[in-house]
Amino acid sequence: MAAIVLDGKEIAREIEEELKGRIGDLSKDGVTPCLAVVIVGNDPASHVYVGAKERACARLGIRSLRVDIAPDAEYGEVVSTVRRLNEDPGVNGVLVQSPLPSGMDEISITDLIDPIKDVDGFHAQNLGRLVQGDVSGLLPCTPAGVMRMLERAELDLRGKRAVVIGRSRIVGMPQSLLLAQRGVDATVTIAHSRTADMADLCRDADLIVAAVGSPNMITAEWVKPGATVIDVGVNRVADNSEKGYYLTGDVHPDVLDVAGALSPVPGGVGPMTIAMLMSNTVRATEMQH
Numbered sequence: 001m002a003a004i005v006l007d008g009k010e011i012a013r014e015i016e017e018e019l020k021g022r023i024g025d026l027s028k029d030g031v032t033p034c035l036a037v038v039i040v041g042n043d044p045a046s047h048v049y050v051g052a053k054e055r056a057c058a059r060l061g062i063r064s065l066r067v068d069i070a071p072d073a074e075y076g077e078v079v080s081t082v083r084r085l086n087e088d089p090g091v092n093g094v095l096v097q098s099p100l101p102s103g104m105d106e107i108s109i110t111d112l113i114d115p116i117k118d119v120d121g122f123h124a125q126n127l128g129r130l131v132q133g134d135v136s137g138l139l140p141c142t143p144a145g146v147m148r149m150l151e152r153a154e155l156d157l158r159g160k161r162a163v164v165i166g167r168s169r170i171v172g173m174p175q176s177l178l179l180a181q182r183g184v185d186a187t188v189t190i191a192h193s194r195t196a197d198m199a200d201l202c203r204d205a206d207l208i209v210a211a212v213g214s215p216n217m218i219t220a221e222w223v224k225p226g227a228t229v230i231d232v233g234v235n236r237v238a239d240n241s242e243k244g245y246y247l248t249g250d251v252h253p254d255v256l257d258v259a260g261a262l263s264p265v266p267g268g269v270g271p272m273t274i275a276m277l278m279s280n281t282v283r284a285t286e287m288q289h
């Protein structure tokens, strides 16, 4: 039997509806949330992502402010831009779009953002709270979006085996913490490029979250029948189309025949990430007022 498709677009729409109510309450107090996005350089994928964020802001009535910085700008210009946005009381959320040009350290830039405006949830203080088991603050958007997707699917993860493939600061590691937190209670294995017997690990899992960046890596043979599979990966594969590429995830399409539930690419985790960014922007605005 084919897996249930976890429709990220639909869940994101529901989250946006809920946010509209909270944005309406803020506007009664004369407050309009404002998200500032700093983009350094001309990475085409970054421009696509920033465009999607701006459109989401427009749908919700969140003010969006975009600061474009030239690819050959000095590190100091990025630092002074972040400091200026931190100090601006009209700006509630600040993010610096990844990737930065080589030579610019993303972690030190992230740690310059005022933690209460850190809508990506990557500041050491916000990630540290997550390690302490406090999930009430600004959480990294992609893993938080995955959690909302799993909640919406009413999946009981207590005592279940989860394998998170990938251990990045922005996806894999916080995802693992969120799955292992009290109340969710999954037993989590974190896999990475040095993991041995990956297929065996996955075959034992009730939940697989793939956040690698390797097209179609997780095949049907790796998946236990009925398991839930969340595909975080976004890979551009070259083809002869007008665009010159198509998007695919880390999970092979054949997994649909084996899994109990599967998030598609596109239309799965991607829209959830944007919805959680909007949610963090509203949350940050509420915390600041």
Ligand code: NAP
Residues within 6 Å of the ligand: 142, 165, 166, 167, 168, 169, 170, 171, 172, 191, 192, 193, 194, 195, 198, 211, 212, 213, 214, 232, 233, 234, 235, 269, 270, 271, 273, 274
């Ligand atoms: P990343 O920083 O490059 O991390 C990739 C992780 O995958 C690393 O931990 C790496 O292990 C591991 N890995 C690499 N090859 C592997 C292999 N053969 N077997 C097992 N693990 C392997 O990437 P990221 O930022 O976490 O993003 C991961 C994917 O998610 C990318 O495709 C990205 O585009 C996508 N993404 C999607 C969204 C969304 O909204 N949908 C958001 C963020 C990211 P090591 O640590 O050992 O190197």
